[in-house]
Amino acid sequence: MAGPDFETQIKQLQATMHTIEQVLDLDAMKREIAELGEQVAAPDLWDDQANAQRVTGRLSTLQGELERFTSLQGRLDDVGVLVELAREEGDADSLAEAEAELGRLHKSVEQMEVRTLLSGEFDAREALVTIRSGAGGVDAADFAEMLMRMYTRWAERHKYGVEVFDTSYAEEAGIKSATFAVHAPYAYGTLSVEAGTHRLVRISPFDNQGRRQTSFAAVEVVPVLEQTDEIDVPDEEIRVDVYRSGGPGGQSVNTTDSAVRLTHIPTGTVVSCQNEKSQLQNKASAMVVLKAKLLALKKAEERAQLDEIRGDVKGEWGDQMRSYVLNPYQMVKDLRTEQESGNPQAVLDGEIDDFLEAGIRWRRGADKAEQN
Structure with a gap:
């Protein structure tokens, strides 16, 4: 030098x-x-x-x-x-x-x-992340589970706590959906740039002819509420369903009707929790998730910008924000920021800080352009 x-x-x-x-x-x-x-x-x-x-x-x-x-x-x-x-x-x-x-x-x-740059109204909050498999069948369910692992590995690298509220397992492999919290200051502001549709291209391990498969998964991120947030949810607006938990778990998890599904009737918002042992614990955890999602809806409606918080994610062609290509070449690329990595395995192992930073800078630039 x-x-x-x-x-x-x-x-x-x-x-x-x-x-x-x-x-x-x-x-x-x-x-x-x-x-x-x-x-x-x-x-x-x-x-x-x-x-x-x-x-x-x-x-x-x-x-x-x-x-x-x-x-x-x-x-x-x-x-x-x-x-x-x-x-x-x-x-x-x-x-x-x-x-x-x-x-x-x-x-x-x-x-x-x-x-x-994280100066938004809820940026300092903890985050609730929901991942859903999209188009692509069993490969999409497997991809959704890969994304969940990616975010939990990222949290582990930073010594952030992760609390899983609900996991809906797919029949053959992977997950249909999962909701989990990341307990860390500014987790929402940081992870909110991950909201959108993620796309995976690879040789399918579930195709006996070894063909290349494209699959999709949707990521939604909302802020965790604090005690001072005013979200009043009358009991008559909620339908409560209880059912037996599925997937891996302890003896009491799979043998009692402890899982809880809450439906907010006016908005059609549905959340569930099955990871606690008792019905009461699962209902309390599900209410945390429901209120967080209702707050996101409320704030979005006030600004008439639902896409800004929930991402308007469908998990299909045409609306992907990041591609993970494992074949015919190795590349992860964010289509908004142009941030890329030639090491998809490292990214899927939780090395996503460069993508998060690029996303935050991109969002700040987009906000400024919108104001001008």
Whole structure:
């Protein structure tokens, strides 16, 4: 690396960090942390468990954001000092170390910059993801299960919690549908760019003639509600059906009518949960999912933009947003952002951060273009 490149790169990173600092509003963040800290210290905090969870969760999120920014700023300052000392002493090894650290810093700063783009009304929320098999028969059901594994692997890589609410297994292989929550700050804002139709092209393992098959799966992402969200669902608007769970599970899962399906009669929205052992637990979990989907519908209707939240996904030709091609060549390509990878297996193993970041930047650009 030529000498002047160090200064140029450091200045560019410093400029980006300054922009991030302005967007985050660190002074306001520190004031809120102090206020929340006082609330956490109150002896009666846990008298209201819902509020206590909200306060402690918000405090943890803000502290994490501040620590992340401060750490990056410290590393950037340190690399500047390292370059200066290495130049004075003619230390080639230290310059090589600085070059490597600058590469790591570029990636970390880009990731934090993307986080500042998540400023939508619900972007900071946790996410509820629903995957449904589309056109393509058994291959589509298998693909839907591959996508579920992809997202859970991504969550595991980031140490995010995943809670599966419902899985409907297909007869031969794969799943008809699945709904699960990703418990992490900004999970909705991050994963919402995944909403849409995903397309798989491969030699079908279910075709005894070894023919190439195209199949589709639809992904829907909605935000998890908080206690303060006003979604009132009268009992008379809900039809409750109970049934015996299917698929793999423990003894009590498959031998009792513990699974619950809720239908919101006015909108026709249907959700189900079968992963808990008791009917009451499954009904409570299903209500969480139902209310989240009703909130998404409510907000979409207010803006007359249902596609923006639910994606208007059909899981068929003509509306795909990403292709996963395993044959005749190896390629994953996002048709909106042009982001691509020549390693589909890594992507399906959860390495989707580059696609998520590209999607968030693309959405921000689309929003700005719409406003102008």
